[in-house]
Amino acid sequence: MEPSVTRDLALAHGLTAEEYDRAVQALGRTPTYAELGIFSVMWSEHCSYKSSRVHLKKLPTEGRRLIQGPGENAGVVAIGDGIAAVFKMESHNHPSYVEPYQGAATGVGGILRDIFTMGARPIASLNSLRFGSLEHPRTRYLVGGVVSGIAGYGNSIGVPTVGGEIYFHPSYNGNILVNVFSLGIARLEKIHKGTASGPGNPVIYAGSKTGRDGIHGASLLASSEFDAASESKRPTVQVGDPFTEKLLLEACLEVMKSPGVVVGIQDMGAAGLTCSTVEMAARAGTGMEIDLDKVPLREEGMTPYEILLSESQERMLLVATPQTERRVREVFAKWDLDASVVGRVTDTGRVRVFFKGHQVADVPAHALVDDAPRYRRPSARPSWQEALANLDRDVIKDIEDGTKTLQALSTSLNLCSREEVYTEYDHMVRSNTVVRPGSDAAVIRLKGTKVALALTVDCNARYCYLDPAEGARLAVAEAARNLACAGAWPLGTTDCLNFGNPEKPEVMWQFERAIEGIADACRVLDAPIVGGNVSFYNETEGKGIHPTPTIAMVGFLEDVKGALTQWFRKEGDLVFLLGEPAGSLAGSEYLALLHGLEAGRPQPVDLAREKALHDLVRAVRDSGLVVSAHDCSEGGLAFALLECCITAPGAAVGAGINLEGKGRLDEILFGEAPTRVIVSAPPEARARLEQKAHAASVPVHLMGTVGGSRLTVVAGGDRVIDLEIAPARAAWRAALAGHLKS
Amino acid sequence: MKFGIVVFPGSNCDHDVYHVAKHVLGHEAAFLWHKDTTFAGVDCVVLPGGFAHGDYLRAGAIARFSPIMKAVEAFAARGGLVFGICNGFQVLAEAGLLPGALVKNAGLKYVCRDVYVRAERQDTPYTSRIKQGTVLRIPIGHGEGCYYAPEEGLQELEEKRQVVFRYCDESGQVTTGSNPNGSLRAIAGICNARGNVLGMMPHPDRCAEEVLGNAQGRRIFDSIVYAWEQARRQRI
Numbered sequence: 001m002e003p004s005v006t007r008d009l010a011l012a013h014g015l016t017a018e019e020y021d022r023a024v025q026a027l028g029r030t031p032t033y034a035e036l037g038i039f040s041v042m043w044s045e046h047c048s049y050k051s052s053r054v055h056l057k058k059l060p061t062e063g064r065r066l067i068q069g070p071g072e073n074a075g076v077v078a079i080g081d082g083i084a085a086v087f088k089m090e091s092h093n094h095p096s097y098v099e100p101y102q103g104a105a106t107g108v109g110g111i112l113r114d115i116f117t118m119g120a121r122p123i124a125s126l127n128s129l130r131f132g133s134l135e136h137p138r139t140r141y142l143v144g145g146v147v148s149g150i151a152g153y154g155n156s157i158g159v160p161t162v163g164g165e166i167y168f169h170p171s172y173n174g175n176i177l178v179n180v181f182s183l184g185i186a187r188l189e190k191i192h193k194g195t196a197s198g199p200g201n202p203v204i205y206a207g208s209k210t211g212r213d214g215i216h217g218a219s220l221l222a223s224s225e226f227d228a229a230s231e232s233k234r235p236t237v238q239v240g241d242p243f244t245e246k247l248l249l250e251a252c253l254e255v256m257k258s259p260g261v262v263v264g265i266q267d268m269g270a271a272g273l274t275c276s277t278v279e280m281a282a283r284a285g286t287g288m289e290i291d292l293d294k295v296p297l298r299e300e301g302m303t304p305y306e307i308l309l310s311e312s313q314e315r316m317l318l319v320a321t322p323q324t325e326r327r328v329r330e331v332f333a334k335w336d337l338d339a340s341v342v343g344r345v346t347d348t349g350r351v352r353v354f355f356k357g358h359q360v361a362d363v364p365a366h367a368l369v370d371d372a373p374r375y376r377r378p379s380a381r382p383s384w385q386e387a388l389a390n391l392d393r394d395v396i397k398d399i400e401d402g403t404k405t406l407q408a409l410s411t412s413l414n415l416c417s418r419e420e421v422y423t424e425y426d427h428m429v430r431s432n433t434v435v436r437p438g439s440d441a442a443v444i445r446l447k448g449t450k451v452a453l454a455l456t457v458d459c460n461a462r463y464c465y466l467d468p469a470e471g472a473r474l475a476v477a478e479a480a481r482n483l484a485c486a487g488a489w490p491l492g493t494t495d496c497l498n499f500g501n502p503e504k505p506e507v508m509w510q511f512e513r514a515i516e517g518i519a520d521a522c523r524v525l526d527a528p529i530v531g532g533n534v535s536f537y538n539e540t541e542g543k544g545i546h547p548t549p550t551i552a553m554v555g556f557l558e559d560v561k562g563a564l565t566q567w568f569r570k571e572g573d574l575v576f577l578l579g580e581p582a583g584s585l586a587g588s589e590y591l592a593l594l595h596g597l598e599a600g601r602p603q604p605v606d607l608a609r610e611k612a613l614h615d616l617v618r619a620v621r622d623s624g625l626v627v628s629a630h631d632c633s634e635g636g637l638a639f640a641l642l643e644c645c646i647t648a649p650g651a652a653v654g655a656g657i658n659l660e661g662k663g664r665l666d667e668i669l670f671g672e673a674p675t676r677v678i679v680s681a682p683p684e685a686r687a688r689l690e691q692k693a694h695a696a697s698v699p700v701h702l703m704g705t706v707g708g709s710r711l712t713v714v715a716g717g718d719r720v721i722d723l724e725i726a727p728a729r730a731a732w733r734a735a736l737a738g739h740l741k742s
Numbered sequence: 743m744k745f746g747i748v749v750f751p752g753s754n755c756d757h758d759v760y761h762v763a764k765h766v767l768g769h770e771a772a773f774l775w776h777k778d779t780t781f782a783g784v785d786c787v788v789l790p791g792g793f794a795h796g797d798y799l800r801a802g803a804i805a806r807f808s809p810i811m812k813a814v815e816a817f818a819a820r821g822g823l824v825f826g827i828c829n830g831f832q833v834l835a836e837a838g839l840l841p842g843a844l845v846k847n848a849g850l851k852y853v854c855r856d857v858y859v860r861a862e863r864q865d866t867p868y869t870s871r872i873k874q875g876t877v878l879r880i881p882i883g884h885g886e887g888c889y890y891a892p893e894e895g896l897q898e899l900e901e902k903r904q905v906v907f908r909y910c911d912e913s914g915q916v917t918t919g920s921n922p923n924g925s926l927r928a929i930a931g932i933c934n935a936r937g938n939v940l941g942m943m944p945h946p947d948r949c950a951e952e953v954l955g956n957a958q959g960r961r962i963f964d965s966i967v968y969a970w971e972q973a974r975r976q977r978i
Contacts, residue, residue: 151852155883156793158754243796246752335751426854426883428948429791431758434955445953447761560953649856 002033013040026367041271048372051502052534063528075530086120089181091535096178100145105153105240113267119192120184127164132173156242161425162442174540179496194266196280199347206339207315211298214238214311244314251335268315276317282369287348292355294342304355379508391600402720416735441486443563452560454488461546463602472517479553484614485629487564487621488555490527500544510547524607566630567648571707583671590670605674625685636670646729657704659715744770746784755791776808786823789830802832831941842891848924852885859907867969880944887943889925907931
């Protein structure tokens with residue numbers, strides 16, 4: 001027996017009393033049990049963006065190459081010759097904490113579906129991961145599970161994972177972050193959207209059968225805080241089947257190959273059949289009639305409520321035409337997949353659902369999507385924020401041994417090599433990977449063209465914690481700088497905004513400031529937002545994470561041969577710093593690691609100067625003046641120089657560096673600042689490089705020469721670093737495995 | 743010449759091999775659907791990398807029952823060139839077209855990175871342009887690539903000179919550190935006694951162009967073309 005619908009039941013579904021009243025008003029009566037389920041998922045934070053929507057409007061979503069901005073399954077950017085890049089990033093945080101392997105795996109599955117739903121073939125993925133400290137008992141288990149889950153799904157379906165980032169911080173102890181990005185390529189005319197137009201058209205369900213897994217996965221698991229009981233929510237985590245998704249991918253792309261066969265298509269992800277039917281009808285201004293008896297089921301005795309809310313993976317909803325319905329069924333049959341007509345498009349504006357001959361739901365599509373609650377939640381600057389900005393440098397003891405400090409940083413959990421992780425991901429399948437993981441940005445070529453795309457994902461959450469607006473600006477600036485260091489200019493940005501509980505004014509304040517920062521930086525750096533995702537309620541037992549607005553950016557290279565990497569290439573080349581040498585201890589990795597301090601206001605970014613620097617890097621690349629370029633970020637100048645020496649896939653090479661700086665040694669070597677790039681260039685290029693830098697008003701400093709087997713740094717006349725490269729490289733490479741060994 | 747690339751459900755590197763055959767080598771290429779029972783006009787059948795049928799059981803264990811495999815077996819029996827890369831090697835081993843088995847990597851994890859292999863003989867169609875002892879840098883990407891056969895089987899392989907590629911270091915030395923998956927006798931690729939069927943775990947299809955930073959894998963494809971042209975001349 002289905003429970004009768006009351007206000008209390010609505011509260012248990014995560015709706016507020018006001019939201020329940022609003023649902024009753026939209027229907028003009030008390031909802032049925034199935035309808036209550038529909039309202040509760042559609043108006044969940046995860047699906048409705050009810051706390052973020054008013055703020056997201058401030059993001060720049062216009063650009064001359066932008067074909068599709070936020071609101072569809074993924075963003076679309078034209079890259080010339082009739083080709084489009086389709087990309088998006090999403091979070092799968094809570095499921096991955098509850099069940100790391102399946103949580104991460106289905107995160108990858110979900111983002112891939114968002115891409116091929118649009119008619120694009122996914123060709124590269126990235127991920128951005130945050131874990132708690134190694135002292136936390138679950139951290140190692142979570143790292144192992146998440147990495148294997150991403151590998152298990154991505155490798156099996158044959159989409160390379162070409163880059164990403166991993167950071168560890170105690171604020172993620174009870175709430176890890178798993179953000180996954182995917183990029184696909186399509187001919188512009190083959191782009192499909194999630195619209196159910198044409199009353200009378202058949203609605204087709206394709207892919208895996210529906211089971212009881214994942215009910216309320218998105219709506220409840222991702223839309224409320226965590227507590228001790230969260231582990232008992234394991235059954236709400238979906239289970240991934242990459243093989244079925246691979247078949248679904250091939251079948252969908254085959255059926256979308258010829259235009260006009262598919263009218264609209266959307267994957268069944270969060271909130272499953274409910275979300276896809278309602279959103280597709282709402283986008284087209286139509287309605288739908290759905291017969292649940294036609295839905296392929298995995299188990300017997302499923303109720304309408306369960307069928308509507310199931311988040312079983314690897315499922316798609318397509319709208320065809322009466323003439324093309326057969327073709328759709330044939331293609332799915334070829335790939336051994338279920339494809340069943342479950343309903344028709346109507347012109348009523350309502351989604352009506354039938355089960356065993358009875359109507360179980362009759363809801364207005366428009367009201368569910370466009371009239372969803374929207375909140376301008378109260379926001380207030382946290383009382384502790386001001387105190388964080390105070391950093392008394394005088395109480396911080398300067399370093400005595402630059403070499404030892406550099407060794408400590410380069411083998412630390414957050415700065416050591418990620419090779420241990422990325423070698424578990426197939427990063428070469430599809431044979432397009434020109435620059436593999438381990439440089440500032442990955443570069444993939446597009447077969448049959450001269451062009452290439454560069455990909456990066458970045459966020460320094462410590463900066464965002466210390467100053468959310470500046471931190472967000474710095475994250476966007478770093479992403480764009482990483483693209484520039486690969487020789488690319490930005491096409492567009494997708495963001496994954498991971499924050500705590502939006503019902504807390506302090507969290508809302510962080511969120512609003514971060515949006516402001518992203519908007520500023522994306523505007524100046526000409527990297528519009530094409531879509532993204534908001535993940536609130538990243539809290540466990542009242543403790544929120546560091547605000548983490550993850551920024552993924554896609555860049556364009558006219559000629560794949562112009563792709564740059566970060567490492568030094570040739571003995572005798574000169575090493576230059578483009579930008580001001582001065583760095584700051586505020587918010588630095590050095591300060592956190594060696595002094596246990598997270599304080600100070602991160603050095604702000606001057607976006608106009610940042611843009612000028614990126615333009616200069618691309619210009620000197622184009623004229624062949626530089627052979628490497630490396631962004632100088634966490635760990636400061638000394639660590640960036642070491643990376644230039646040790647990150648080459650081939651032989652490592654040393655360098656002799658002379659810094660002019662005066663003042664604190666730790667600040668000179670390990671202070672952090674934006675708008676700095678290390679380049680290496682042949683000696684004969686020096687005059688032209690300096691001339692171009694002067695013309696662009698970008699400071700340029702000759703720092704030294706590539707060569708030898710050691711990295712030596714002289715500062716203010718003293719030799720402050722003297723490190724043999726080969727063992728330093730070995731230690732940096734082996735460190736992560738050592739840290740993770742329990 | 744014409745390459746026929748078998749597409750199993752779950753094949754991932756079918757497009758990569760097609761690209762090398764057609765656009766890098768400039769030869770003909772066609773996909774062969776796993777449900778088909780015949781094919782014609784193909785000079786070399788390639789079983790590409792991937793996760794055929796999901797490989798949830800044992801890699802290649804289900805793919806060997808695909809309808810196309812009967813035709814592939816018959817083609818091999820007539821002396822046709824059958825080339826299995828990665829998952830393709832696993833399928834060939836499961837189908838009994840090559841001896842031994844590929845089991846889980848010694849490290850128990852999937853591994854994707856460059857490795858070095860040494861060509862152990864030149865007198866196969868797959869190494870006709872590669873001198874014995876040549877070291878090639880080729881990427882791997884697999885979780886079940888540890889070659890296993892019982893001791894007698896290994897001895898027979900060695901006696902019949904069926905080991906075509908062995909993992910080694912940059913200088914060509916076979917060491918424990920240069921073996922990425924624990925393969926017995928560092929076996930990276932083997933052929934059948936006749937030499938017309940070859941399976942290898944490394945991916946020459948992923949390193950056949952300078953733009954990818956490494957074109958050494960192309961030498962294997964060039965060898966196939968060269969051997970085929972030689973054989974055709976002899977027939978004429």
